[in-house]
Amino acid sequence: MRISLRGQPVPEDTDPRIIDGKAIANALLADLAREVAALIETGQPVPGLAVVLVGDDPASQVYVRSKARQTVAVGMRSFEHRLPATVTEDALLTVIDRLNADPAVDGILVQLPLPRPLDAARILDRIDPAKDVDGFHVVNAGRLSAGLDAPVPCTPLGCLLLLRQAVGALSGLHAVIVGRSNIVGKPLAQVLLRENCTVTIAHSRTRDLAALCRQADILVAAVGQAGLIRGDWVKPGATVIDVGINRIPTADGRTRLVGDVAFDEALAVADRITPVPGGVGPMTIACLLRNTLAAAAARRGAAHGL
Numbered sequence: 612m613r614i615s616l617r618g619q620p621v622p623e624d625t626d627p628r629i630i631d632g633k634a635i636a637n638a639l640l641a642d643l644a645r646e647v648a649a650l651i652e653t654g655q656p657v658p659g660l661a662v663v664l665v666g667d668d669p670a671s672q673v674y675v676r677s678k679a680r681q682t683v684a685v686g687m688r689s690f691e692h693r694l695p696a697t698v699t700e701d702a703l704l705t706v707i708d709r710l711n712a713d714p715a716v717d718g719i720l721v722q723l724p725l726p727r728p729l730d731a732a733r734i735l736d737r738i739d740p741a742k743d744v745d746g747f748h749v750v751n752a753g754r755l756s757a758g759l760d761a762p763v764p765c766t767p768l769g770c771l772l773l774l775r776q777a778v779g780a781l782s783g784l785h786a787v788i789v790g791r792s793n794i795v796g797k798p799l800a801q802v803l804l805r806e807n808c809t810v811t812i813a814h815s816r817t818r819d820l821a822a823l824c825r826q827a828d829i830l831v832a833a834v835g836q837a838g839l840i841r842g843d844w845v846k847p848g849a850t851v852i853d854v855g856i857n858r859i860p861t862a863d864g865r866t867r868l869v870g871d872v873a874f875d876e877a878l879a880v881a882d883r884i885t886p887v888p889g890g891v892g893p894m895t896i897a898c899l900l901r902n903t904l905a906a907a908a909a910r911r912g913a914a915h916g917l
């Protein structure tokens with residue numbers, strides 16, 4: 612517990628070292644709502660986002676519901692397609708073909724992970740790259756690494772916006788990213804390279820991960836292991852971005868969400884840190900809607916203020 616100048620305890624959520632992803636996401640959503648209204652004002656059709664959910668994974672259902680609610684809240688249309696886990700690859704590809712051809716759909720998101728034996732790469736690459744608001748199509752991933760214009764995947768974009776707010780200029784800083792997935796670690800490395808960070812990507816085979824992490828000015832955890840990153844892995848003064856979402860059991864038989872970073876330990880050492888929940892997660896959804904508006908504006912040849 613910190614004590615303020617007046618001797619009052621400062622509640623955890625007003626600690627200025629804790630990066631308020633929820634508040635930053637809400638500000639972005641308010642901007643988006645204004646942009647959407649301005650686009651519609653010019654007589655353009657309402658932007659639309661289609662989310663495809665295969666199977667009944669409970670976590671995926673929660674995300675998809677939350678995405679749909681926020682899509683509507685910023686004034687866009689939300690289309691939901693729920694398919695059974697037993698759907699064939701051909702049937703799923705047909706759904707995507709229909710969404711590609713549907714003029715009311717500006718963005719398409721296929722919720723991951725897909726149930727086995729569906730081949731995510733094959734499905735994602737069927738999405739029209741112009742409607743690929745996740746930025747996972749191989750053409751868009753390639754464009755991003757080649758330094759060309761491309762949609763930036765939502766979670767890496769959310770991390771970048773949080774870092775710009777918390778750190779400001781990123782040029783020359785050493786970013787260590789733990790995790791090398793196609794949806795977080797690899798695209799985030801491209802984004803931070805573009806910002807002129809020195810980027811190191813670590814993974815499950817990395818030797819002496821703790822010593823490597825201690826060299827980071829910016830430490831990003833995108834692993835999926837609760838509390839993997841300990842306080843003494845953090846360099847004093849570093850900024851820590853915790854992407855991990857882990858649901859762990861509590862003493863009273865319920866569950867709670869925690870990140871990949873041992874939060875209290877890291878908070879004692881770091882300059883700035885994102886909490887879980889309320890950090891990267893809300894930014895991911897706001898950035899999804901931002902990418903959807905950008906795709907809508909591009910497809911209409913309209914200007915937008917993003």
Ligand SMILES: NC(=O)C1=CN([C@@H]2O[C@H](COP(=O)(O)OP(=O)(O)OC[C@H]3O[C@@H](n4cnc5c(N)ncnc54)[C@H](OP(=O)(O)O)[C@@H]3O)[C@@H](O)[C@H]2O)C=CC1
Nearest residue numbers: 766790791792795814815833834835854855856891892895
């Ligand atoms: N907040 C948000 O908006 C989002 C949160 N997430 C969360 O982020 C986390 C990561 O997601 P995602 O990238 O999809 O996960 P993946 O499972 O696809 O990738 C995990 C990565 O972590 C690495 N890893 C695993 N164990 C270790 C270890 N002990 N030490 C070092 N590296 C390790 C793996 O290495 P290797 O490649 O060698 O196997 C892999 O590169 C999850 O908790 C997920 O729920 C994901 C997307 C969005």
Ligand SMILES: Nc1nc(=O)c2c([nH]1)NC[C@@H]1CN(c3ccc(C(=O)N[C@@H](CCC(=O)O)C(=O)O)cc3)C=[N+]21
Nearest residue numbers: 720721722723724745765856888889890892893895896
């Ligand atoms: N095609 C695709 N694109 C994705 O972007 C994608 C995906 N598939 N599959 C799953 C992961 C995970 N992901 C999250 C989004 C929001 C929160 C989020 O809003 N989290 C809240 C808490 C939510 C809760 O309480 O469960 C928070 O951190 O505060 C978390 C995780 C997007 N992903």
Ligand SMILES: [Mg+2]
Nearest residue numbers: 723724792794
């Ligand atoms: Mg994942």
